[in-house]
Amino acid sequence: MSDSPRHPHPCFKEETPQHEEEEEQNTRSHQRLCDFCGDLTALLYCRADSARLCFACDREVHSTNQLFTKHTRSQLCDACDASPASILCSTEALVLCQNCDWERHNRSVSSIHDRRPLEGFTGCPPVFELCSIVGAEDMGNKGLFGSDESGGDCLGGSGVYGFSDYFVWETPTVGSFDDLIGSMDSSHGFQAIGVPPLPKNRNTACGRHKEEILRQLRELAKLEPDLNYDHEDVEPFVGFQPLVPEQFLKPRNMYTDCEHDAEPFVVTSSHEASAFQWCSDSGEATNQVFLPSTLLGSNREDSCLVPDKPSDIGSGVSHANGDHERKSQHLMITETSPVFPKVASHEFNSQERDTALSRYKEKKKTRRYDKHIRYESRKARAESRTRIKGRFAKIDH
DNA sequence: GCTGTAGATTGTGGCGAACGTGAAC
DNA sequence: CGTTCACGTTCGCCACAATCTACAG
Numbered sequence A: 001m002s003d004s005p006r007h008p009h010p011c012f013k014e015e016t017p018q019h020e021e022e023e024e025q026n027t028r029s030h031q032r033l034c035d036f037c038g039d040l041t042a043l044l045y046c047r048a049d050s051a052r053l054c055f056a057c058d059r060e061v062h063s064t065n066q067l068f069t070k071h072t073r074s075q076l077c078d079a080c081d082a083s084p085a086s087i088l089c090s091t092e093a094l095v096l097c098q099n100c101d102w103e104r105h106n107r108s109v110s111s112i113h114d115r116r117p118l119e120g121f122t123g124c125p126p127v128f129e130l131c132s133i134v135g136a137e138d139m140g141n142k143g144l145f146g147s148d149e150s151g152g153d154c155l156g157g158s159g160v161y162g163f164s165d166y167f168v169w170e171t172p173t174v175g176s177f178d179d180l181i182g183s184m185d186s187s188h189g190f191q192a193i194g195v196p197p198l199p200k201n202r203n204t205a206c207g208r209h210k211e212e213i214l215r216q217l218r219e220l221a222k223l224e225p226d227l228n229y230d231h232e233d234v235e236p237f238v239g240f241q242p243l244v245p246e247q248f249l250k251p252r253n254m255y256t257d258c259e260h261d262a263e264p265f266v267v268t269s270s271h272e273a274s275a276f277q278w279c280s281d282s283g284e285a286t287n288q289v290f291l292p293s294t295l296l297g298s299n300r301e302d303s304c305l306v307p308d309k310p311s312d313i314g315s316g317v318s319h320a321n322g323d324h325e326r327k328s329q330h331l332m333i334t335e336t337s338p339v340f341p342k343v344a345s346h347e348f349n350s351q352e353r354d355t356a357l358s359r360y361k362e363k364k365k366t367r368r369y370d371k372h373i374r375y376e377s378r379k380a381r382a383e384s385r386t387r388i389k390g391r392f393a394k395i396d397h
Numbered sequence B: 001g002c003t004g005t006a007g008a009t010t011g012t013g014g015c016g017a018a019c020g021t022g023a024a025c
Numbered sequence C: 001c002g003t004t005c006a007c008g009t010t011c012g013c014c015a016c017a018a019t020c021t022a023c024a025g
Helices: A018-029 A054-060 A098-105 A127-134 A136-146 A177-184 A210-221 A243-249 A269-280 A283-287 A293-299 A311-319 A323-339 A350-366 A376-384
Strands: A044-046 A051-053 A073-075 A087-089 A094-096 A116-117
Touching: A044 A054, A051 A054, A054 A210, A073 A087, A094 A098, A127 A210
Parallel strands: none
Antiparallel strands: A044 A051, A044 A073, A087 A094, A087 A116
């Protein structure tokens, strides 16, 4: 990741006038040609292949055998054109990789941008699913399917609705103990964070190359034999198999762009998976919180079990940071969860839930998944130090 | 509020041990 | 089913400059 830290990152540039920006964008689209055909603009990035691909080549490459379909692909970062995007900045309408996101939003002004994580996808999803994935559903309806009757959601209203939910995952599920910790403050205890209604614009996951995406999807749609199937009747996961059942059961795959991510979202049964999966639109289901299996252990409950008061648990871990303490947090919750008073999650009022939710979102926005060097001088120092078996050696003066 | 000082804390990377996982038997 | 092995991943260790914090003047 730290390929060339000394070079100014593409994101690190001054504001430019619009025409310069457009010009630059044109130049950039030439720079991000598909590694496979070398012709079309690359819009996706495959980590496994370390390749930038256009939609057509992506389909070609990853449909060749079962193994390739497991490759996770993401949109290509709009800023550096070289890394898989994992963050969507709605404010700037950009999809960004971790580095670019950090550099772009590190500054106080831009840090308030509306950002959320993006997910990759696997398999060879049909075009209408790709529309979902890249958040081009509206465009998809009009441009690909030639129908706008479905109300702005090409899958909307039907049972297959919501694939993009997995890719633009804003649903603030408690994913790690960090999140739980982050949800605690002096005024809150170990709060249940409900699953709120999905954001209205959650499907908008396109970045700067929205039009090119649409164009390529349209081309792809021409090649797709049966595009006009009935979405209600269609087998929703055909050609897209691993995504819902398996991906959901393998949390690391869900966060394939976030290898350091410490928020394993584990759904340990199909029942739970479906609960999370389909109930998001109904308010009734919003009380469910899923905890990582490591936290849940044998004490897992479908509802979140939390103490009324922050008291001991909160004070014990609220200041915690660092590996050791994080480990002990895991230990703590695992071991102490039996003593949590069992409070039905619906007993938490909506205001508390909203507060917890907003804290979660804020934390999620600022979370960094990759290693970040805070002090370059220390890094330089560490690199130049003498070592014995990897350990820093004492220098005799 | 500002400045200087002293002490405490943090962060940095490479190595190897420990650990986890899956396959083979 | 239990054991062994191979392989991949995670984590602790180390020294010390940089940074932070508290306090006094």
